[in-house]
Amino acid sequence: MNALVTPNNKGEISCTQASLMAMDEAMERDPTVLVFGEDVADQEGGGIVGATSGLSTKYGSSRVRSTPIAEQAIVGAAVGAAIAGMRPVAEVMMMNFMTVAMDQIVNHAAKIRFMSGGKTGVPLTIRTMSGVGGGFGGQHSDMYEAWLAHVPGLKVVVPSNPADQKALLTSCIFDDDPCIFIESTLLMGTRGPAPEADYSAPLGKAKIVREGGDVTLIGYGRPMVDAAMAAEALSKEGVSVELIDLRSIVPFDRDTVMNSVAKTGRAVILHEAVRSFGVGAEISARINEELFGQLKAPVRRIGGLDCPVPFSAALEREYMWSVERIVDTVRTTLD
Numbered sequence: 001m002n003a004l005v006t007p008n009n010k011g012e013i014s015c016t017q018a019s020l021m022a023m024d025e026a027m028e029r030d031p032t033v034l035v036f037g038e039d040v041a042d043q044e045g046g047g048i049v050g051a052t053s054g055l056s057t058k059y060g061s062s063r064v065r066s067t068p069i070a071e072q073a074i075v076g077a078a079v080g081a082a083i084a085g086m087r088p089v090a091e092v093m094m095m096n097f098m099t100v101a102m103d104q105i106v107n108h109a110a111k112i113r114f115m116s117g118g119k120t121g122v123p124l125t126i127r128t129m130s131g132v133g134g135g136f137g138g139q140h141s142d143m144y145e146a147w148l149a150h151v152p153g154l155k156v157v158v159p160s161n162p163a164d165q166k167a168l169l170t171s172c173i174f175d176d177d178p179c180i181f182i183e184s185t186l187l188m189g190t191r192g193p194a195p196e197a198d199y200s201a202p203l204g205k206a207k208i209v210r211e212g213g214d215v216t217l218i219g220y221g222r223p224m225v226d227a228a229m230a231a232e233a234l235s236k237e238g239v240s241v242e243l244i245d246l247r248s249i250v251p252f253d254r255d256t257v258m259n260s261v262a263k264t265g266r267a268v269i270l271h272e273a274v275r276s277f278g279v280g281a282e283i284s285a286r287i288n289e290e291l292f293g294q295l296k297a298p299v300r301r302i303g304g305l306d307c308p309v310p311f312s313a314a315l316e317r318e319y320m321w322s323v324e325r326i327v328d329t330v331r332t333t334l335d
Contacts, residue, residue: 002023002058003024003025004020004022004053004054004055004058005017005018005020005021006067007194008086008148008191010150010191011193011194012162012191012192012193012194012195012212013161013162013166013186013191013192014162014186014188014189014190014191015159015161015165015183015184015189015190015192016050016051016189016252017019017162017188018162018163018165018166018169018195019051019127019166019169019183020050020051020053020166021057021166021196022053022167022169022170022173022199023035023052023055023089023169023173024054024055024058024090025170026087026170026173026174027055027058027063028141029058030087030125031059031063032085032087032175033063033067033087033088033089033120033173034063034064034086034087034088034089035052035063035064035065035077035088035089035091036064036066036067036074036077036088036089036091037052037063037066037067037079037090037091037093037127038066038067038069038074038088038091038093039042039066039072039093039290040052040056040064040065040066040091041054041055041056041061041064041065041066042054042055042056042057042066042300043066043092043298044066045055047091047130047139048093049189049319050127051091051127051183051188051189052064055139056194056277060186063244067174069100071092071097071100071101071176072100072101072103072104072145074090074091074092074101075092075101075104075105075106075126076089076101076104076107076294077106077125077222078090078109078124079104079109079112080120081124082109082121082122082123082124082178083112083120083121083122083169085156086123086217087123087124087125087166088124088125089125089127089173090124090125090127091126091127091128092126092127092128093129093138093181094128094129094130094139095128095129095130095142095143095144096127096130096139096140096141096144096149096213096295097128097141097149097298098128098144099144100182102182104153105126105148105151105154105178105180107175107223108122108126109122109153109154109178110122110151110152110153110154110178111153113153114152114153114260115179117185119175120280121177122177122178123174123175123176123177123203124174124178124179125169125172125178125179125181125182126178126179126181126286127169127181128180128181128182128183128184129183129184129188130142130143130182130184130185131143131184131185131186131187131221131222131272131317131322132272132298132304132309132319132320133186133222133316134185134186134318135290135311135313135316136185136309137309137311138308138309138310138311140185141185141271141309142273142308142309143174143179143182143221143271143305144203144269144273144306145180145249145273145279145305146273146277146278146282146321147156147181147281148180148250148335149249149250149279152311152318153177153178154177154178154179154180155172155175155178155179155203155248155250156180156182156248156249156250157169157171157172157179157181157182157203157247157248157249158181158182158184158220158221158223158246158248159184159221159247159250160187160219160220160222160224160225160245160247161181161187161191161192161194161224162191162192162194163192163194163195163199163297164195164196164201164207164245165183165197166194166195166199167195167200167201168181168201168247168248169204170200170242171182171200171201171202171203171232172203174219175203179203182221184221184222184249186222187222187225201247203248203251203255204251205247205248206244206245206247206248206253206254206255206256206257207245208230208243208246208260209243209244209245209246210228210231210241210242210243211242212231212240212241212242212243212264213240213263213264214239214240214241214261214269214334215239215240215241215242215264215267215268215330215333215334216241216242216244216257216260216261216263216264216265216266216267217230217231217241217242217243217244217267217270217326217330218235218244218246218257218267218268218270218283219244219245219246219269219270219271220245220247221269221271221272222243222248223270223271224243224273226321226323227243227270227326228243229323230249230323230326230327231243232328233323234327234330235329236316237333239330239334241258241325241330242263244256244260249279254284254286257283258286258287258290258291260295261287261291261294261295262291265294265295265296266295266333266334267287267295267299267300267333268288268295268299268300268301268302268329268330269283269284269286269299269301269302270301270302270303270321271301271302272303272304272320272321273303273304274303274304274305274306275303275304275305275306276303276306277300278301279302280301280302284299284301287299287329292320297332297333297334297335298333300329300333302321302325302326302329303321304319304320304332305318305319
């Protein structure tokens, strides 16, 4: 196999390379895997961050194809290809543009298995990207994972590092149900250890990044970088944080979360999406339903402020989480 991605001399790859590695290996392994979306072919640059670079040259335009700027057509064609027996990987360039294709996602991709009595699967993966902190403005920064997690039939995945990004995208591509794979814009250029050849990350299995006994800190995606720094800072104060990376929101790893919170008695939930009505609210509700009598403090949530993402750098910093906010919120649960 002529691999398109080679780790650097430190054994590292970027998150962009992780996605490319997953698609390259999947296409090599299974001829039914297709890739299409705006600018994904090499003659259009191989994707806006290079995540599909080299694929069309290696596999041809019949399997890797740039599309018009038409998210409804991209997702609609992907649904059709999936029910016809292919495994399409459709790219919706920015997550805000998912709203254009919500009919195809919600009323078609998510429901066809149920409306066919289980006879018709939709093995479709939609790759999309978003995130705050880069000054991209209100129409290129939103995280809508809570919208999508609310739709029965969809699986929703948000990686936080290159190894998991490669492994989780592979799991999505070979899953028989529609998966929404959300990449973090500001992580795409960051590097981390390349995954071992046999490394896998099954959907619905969270990772305990750091074990602790005082408080459980739960998150996913880019905020995990700051969560790890906050946990380290708190350890110097004598606070033992158990850090959980959910990795997939749906399926939700109930057992890992509940076992941890039952042990620590305290929970803080972190995400970059708007705090109100978010994934954190659902997890908080479940923790309270199952562990109310064992909690030592109310469950706390950290998320974006209730406004569109500002373009101003100063306002954007105020909108989003920070290491300091995480540390202060954990201290509050201890008080």
